[in-house]
Amino acid sequence: VSDFTHAGWSWYVAIGTIASLLACLVLLVVASRRKPMASDESTGHVWDENIREMNNPLPLWWMVLFVLTVVFSLAYLWFYPGLGSAPGQLGWTSTAQWQQEQQRSAAAMAPLYARFDAMTHEAIAADSAARGIGERLFLNNCAGCHGSDAKGSKGFPNLTDADWLYGGGIEPITETIIKGRAGAMPPMAAAVGTGEDVSNVAHYVLSLSGSPHNALKAALGRPKFAVCAACHGVRGEGNTALGAPNLTDNVWLYGWGEQAVVTAITQGRAGMMPAQAERLTPQQIKVLAAYVWGLSNRPTGQAAQ
Amino acid sequence: VNTPAPEQVISLYVSEDKIYPRAVHGWFAAWRWALVWGTQLLFYGLPWLSWNGRQAVLLDLEARRFFIFELVLYPQDFVYLTALLLISAYALFFFTAVAGRLWCGYACPQTVYTELFMWVERHIEGDRTARMKLDAAPWSANKLLRKGGKHLAWVAIGLWTGLTLVGYFTPIRELAPAAATLSLGPWEWFWTLFYGFATWGNAGFMREQVCKYMCPYARFQGAMFDRDTLVIAYDERRGEPRGSRPRSADRHALGKGDCIDCNLCVQVCPTGIDIRHGQQYECIGCAACIDVCNGVMDKMSYPRGLIRYATQNGLAQQLTQAQMWRRVLRPRVLVYGTILLALCVAFVASLWWRTPFKVDVVRDRAALARQVSNREGSGQIENLYRLQLMNATEQPQRYAITVGGVNQAALAWTSAGQAPREPLVDVGPAQALWVTLAVRVPFDVAQGLGPGAHPLYFEVQPQARASSQTVRERSTFIVPR
Numbered sequence: 001v002s003d004f005t006h007a008g009w010s011w012y013v014a015i016g017t018i019a020s021l022l023a024c025l026v027l028l029v030v031a032s033r034r035k036p037m038a039s040d041e042s043t044g045h046v047w048d049e050n051i052r053e054m055n056n057p058l059p060l061w062w063m064v065l066f067v068l069t070v071v072f073s074l075a076y077l078w079f080y081p082g083l084g085s086a087p088g089q090l091g092w093t094s095t096a097q098w099q100q101e102q103q104r105s106a107a108a109m110a111p112l113y114a115r116f117d118a119m120t121h122e123a124i125a126a127d128s129a130a131r132g133i134g135e136r137l138f139l140n141n142c143a144g145c146h147g148s149d150a151k152g153s154k155g156f157p158n159l160t161d162a163d164w165l166y167g168g169g170i171e172p173i174t175e176t177i178i179k180g181r182a183g184a185m186p187p188m189a190a191a192v193g194t195g196e197d198v199s200n201v202a203h204y205v206l207s208l209s210g211s212p213h214n215a216l217k218a219a220l221g222r223p224k225f226a227v228c229a230a231c232h233g234v235r236g237e238g239n240t241a242l243g244a245p246n247l248t249d250n251v252w253l254y255g256w257g258e259q260a261v262v263t264a265i266t267q268g269r270a271g272m273m274p275a276q277a278e279r280l281t282p283q284q285i286k287v288l289a290a291y292v293w294g295l296s297n298r299p300t301g302q303a304a305q
Numbered sequence: 306v307n308t309p310a311p312e313q314v315i316s317l318y319v320s321e322d323k324i325y326p327r328a329v330h331g332w333f334a335a336w337r338w339a340l341v342w343g344t345q346l347l348f349y350g351l352p353w354l355s356w357n358g359r360q361a362v363l364l365d366l367e368a369r370r371f372f373i374f375e376l377v378l379y380p381q382d383f384v385y386l387t388a389l390l391l392i393s394a395y396a397l398f399f400f401t402a403v404a405g406r407l408w409c410g411y412a413c414p415q416t417v418y419t420e421l422f423m424w425v426e427r428h429i430e431g432d433r434t435a436r437m438k439l440d441a442a443p444w445s446a447n448k449l450l451r452k453g454g455k456h457l458a459w460v461a462i463g464l465w466t467g468l469t470l471v472g473y474f475t476p477i478r479e480l481a482p483a484a485a486t487l488s489l490g491p492w493e494w495f496w497t498l499f500y501g502f503a504t505w506g507n508a509g510f511m512r513e514q515v516c517k518y519m520c521p522y523a524r525f526q527g528a529m530f531d532r533d534t535l536v537i538a539y540d541e542r543r544g545e546p547r548g549s550r551p552r553s554a555d556r557h558a559l560g561k562g563d564c565i566d567c568n569l570c571v572q573v574c575p576t577g578i579d580i581r582h583g584q585q586y587e588c589i590g591c592a593a594c595i596d597v598c599n600g601v602m603d604k605m606s607y608p609r610g611l612i613r614y615a616t617q618n619g620l621a622q623q624l625t626q627a628q629m630w631r632r633v634l635r636p637r638v639l640v641y642g643t644i645l646l647a648l649c650v651a652f653v654a655s656l657w658w659r660t661p662f663k664v665d666v667v668r669d670r671a672a673l674a675r676q677v678s679n680r681e682g683s684g685q686i687e688n689l690y691r692l693q694l695m696n697a698t699e700q701p702q703r704y705a706i707t708v709g710g711v712n713q714a715a716l717a718w719t720s721a722g723q724a725p726r727e728p729l730v731d732v733g734p735a736q737a738l739w740v741t742l743a744v745r746v747p748f749d750v751a752q753g754l755g756p757g758a759h760p761l762y763f764e765v766q767p768q769a770r771a772s773s774q775t776v777r778e779r780s781t782f783i784v785p786r
Contacts, residue, residue, distance in 0.1 A: 057315070057319040139739075151672075153675045156671065
C-alpha cells in the first residue's frame with residue numbers, strides 16, 4: 001500500500017534515490033582521478049602563508065568499501081522495498097514479518113496450552129502451572145483496570161469476592177472476557193420524583209444492606225423504589241442477566257454512602273469492559289477464565305495456602 | 306613564497322605495499338609473547354572453567370543474567386560495566402602518559418592475534434625473505450601447499466576464536482560438541498563465522514591497516530603524549546652519521562655514528578616505518594626495532610640502546626635513564642594514577658559489599674487508592690504496589706518485607722486470591738519475582754495526613770544467615786480527596 005498521493009511521487013523518489021547513488025560513484029571516480037602534484041609530495045596548495053596540503057593517499061580498500069556500500073544499496077533496493085513504492089523482489093513487508101512472528105510464537109505456545117484442552121476449568125484452576133500462566137495473562141491484560149491483585153477499584157469490579165454483576169460461573173466469566181460488557185444505568189431522577197424523593201430512595205437503598213441510614217427517610221423512599229425494581233429486583237437483589245448490582249450486600253462499585261447513591265440515581269452509571277476476543281486466543285481465554293474463577297472459588301484439589 | 310614546482314600526476318588512493326616483518330627476539334618480544342600467552346589463555350580458557358556447577362563466566366543474554374564466578378549480575382548492574390570501562394580508559398591514559406602505546410605494542414588483540422598469525426606464517430612460509438620470495442614466485446605445488454596450509458591454520462584459529470567468543474554467551478561445553486556436529490543455532494553460526502572471519506581478516510591481512518586507518522585510539526593518543534612520555538626513539542646524536550663499516554673499524558676514526566645502516570629496524574617493523582625518521586603516528590610502540598638493534602649493537606660491541614625507550618626531553622637534554630624515570634612522577638601521571646586507583650578501589654569495594662538482592666517498587670497502574678472495610682467510618686485507605694524482588698545469589702532466598710514512613714501503615718499480603726499471611730517471600734536462585742502488596746492506613750490517620758502523596762518506604766531483608774543487609778526502596782502512599 002502506497003502512502004503517496006500521486007504515483008508521480010513514487011517515480012520522483014525512485015529516480016532521486018538512483019541518481020544519488022550514481023552521483024556517489026561519479027563523485028568517487030572524479031575525486032580519485034589523478035591530480036597534478038608538486039614534486040615535494042604536496043598538492044601545491046598553500047593556506048595562511050605556510051600551511052601546505054600534503055599528498056597522503058587513502059588506502060585503496062577504503063574506496064573498495066565505498067563502492068561496496070553502493071553495490072549493497074542497489075542490491076537492497078532490488079530485493080527490498082525502497083525505490084518509491086516498488087515492493088522489491090522478495091515481496092517483504094513488515095506486516096507479513098510481524099504475522100510470521102505471531103504465528104511462530106503461537107506455534108511455540110501451542111504445546112503449552114494443548115495440555116489444558118482436555119481439562120475442565122475447575123481442574124485448570126487447581127493446576128499451579130496454569131495458575132502461573134493465568135496470573136501473567138491477567139497482569140498483562142486485565143490488571144490495568146482490575147488492579148494487580150484483581151480487587152479492582154472505584155468503577156472497576158473486584159474479582160476476588162463472591163459478588164458478580166453478571167454471575168460468577170465459568171460461562172458468564174468466559175463471555176465477559178470474550179465479548180466485554182457494557183453496563184448502563186440510565187439517570188432515574190425524573191422517574192423517582194423530587195430531590196427529596198431521590199434522597200429518600202437513597203436511604204432506602206442503604207437500608208437494604210444494613211448500612212447506616214435514616215429510618216424515616218428510608219420508609220418514605222420505599223414506595224419510590226418501585227422504578228428501580230425493574231432492574232434491581234423488588235428486594236434489590238439485582239439481576240445478573242442485566243448486570244444490575246445487588247444492593248443488599250456491602251459491595252459498592254462506585255462508592256458507599258448517600259451521596260454516591262444519589263449521584264447514581266440522578267446521573268446514572270455506565271460501566272464498560274472492552275472485548276478481549278481479538279487480543280487473546282481461545283486457549284488463553286480458557287486458562288484466564290479458569291484463573292479468574294479460581295480467584296473467588298476454592299478449586300477442588302487445591303490445598304489452602 | 307612558493308615557486309610553482311613541476312607538476313606530476315598521483316592517485317589519491319593507493320594500494321599499500323604488503324609488509325613482511327622479520328622475526329624478532331629479545332627482551333621486549335619476550336614481554337609481548339608473555340602477554341599473548343596471558344591474554345589468550347584467559348580468553349580461550351575462561352569459558353571452560355566451572356563454578357557452582359555451571360560455567361564460571363556466562364553472559365546469558367536471553368535470561369538477562371550475567372554469571373561471573375560468585376557474582377550473579379542483573380541488567381541493573383550495568384553500572385559495573387561502566388566502571389570497568391572507566392577503569393580501562395584511565396588505565397589507557399595512565400600507561401600512555403608514562404610510556405606511550407604500551408597497550409598497542411603488547412596487549413591489544415590486534416597485536417596479539419597478528420603475532421599469533423605471523424608465528425603460524427613464519428613456521429609455514431618461512432621468515433621475511435622466504436615469504437617475499439614465495440610471493441614473487443609463480444604458482445607451484447609448493448606455493449599452493451604452503452599458502453593453503455597457512456590459511457587452513459589461520460581459519461582454524463579464527464573459527465576457534467569465534468566459537469570461544471560465542472562460548473561466553475552460550476554454555477561452551479554444549480556449544481563445542483554442537484559445533485563438531487555442525488548443529489549450531491543460526492545466531493551461533495553467525496557470530497562464530499563473523500568473529501572468525503574478522504580474526505582471519507584483521508590478523509591475517511589488515512594488520513597495520515587496522516592501526517593506521519581504523520583504530521580511533523591510535524589517533525587520539527597523541528593528546529596523551531607529552532615531552533616526558535617514554536617513546537621508542539632513535540638516538541640521532543649517537544647514531545649519525547650512519548653508514549656501513551667493517552666490524553673491526555674504529556667508527557670514531559671514520560667519523561661515523563653508531564648506526565651501521567643495516568636497515569634491520571625497518572625490516573622488523575610491523576607497520577613498515579623507519580624509526581630513524583623520528584616519532585611517527587604509525588608507530589605502535591612494539592619495540593621490535595629496539596630488540597633487533599640491541600642485537601646488532603652487541604655484535605658490533607657497541608653499547609645497547611641506540612634505539613630505546615626515551616623521552617623527547619631526555620633525548621634533547623641528554624638526560625640519564627634515571628633522570629627520565631624521575632620525570633614520570635609529573636602532575637599528569639599523578640592525576641591519572643590517583644583517579645585510576647580511586648576507581649579501582651571503589652570498584653572492588655562496591656563489589657565486595659554488594660547487596661546480593663535488588664528491590665524495585667512500582668505502584669499499581671490501575672488503582673491510585675481505594676477504601677476498604679468502608680462501613681462504620683472505621684475503614685482503611687489501601688494502596689496497591691508491585692514489588693520486584695531480584696535474588697542475586699544462587700541459593701533460594703526468603704525475604705521479609707516491612708513497610709514504614711507512614712504512621713500505622715500495615716501490609717496486607719494479598720497474593721491474588723489467597724488468604725492473608727506473613728509477608729515472607731521465597732525467591733528461587735537467580736530469579737526475579739513480582740509480588741503484589743497492599744498497604745493499608747486507618748481512615749482517620751489518612752485523613753490526618755490529608756489528601757495527596759505521602760512518602761513511604763518498603764524494607765526488604767533476607768532471612769538467610771544473620772544477614773544485616775536491608776534494602777530500603779522509596780515509594781508514595783496516596784490519600785484520595
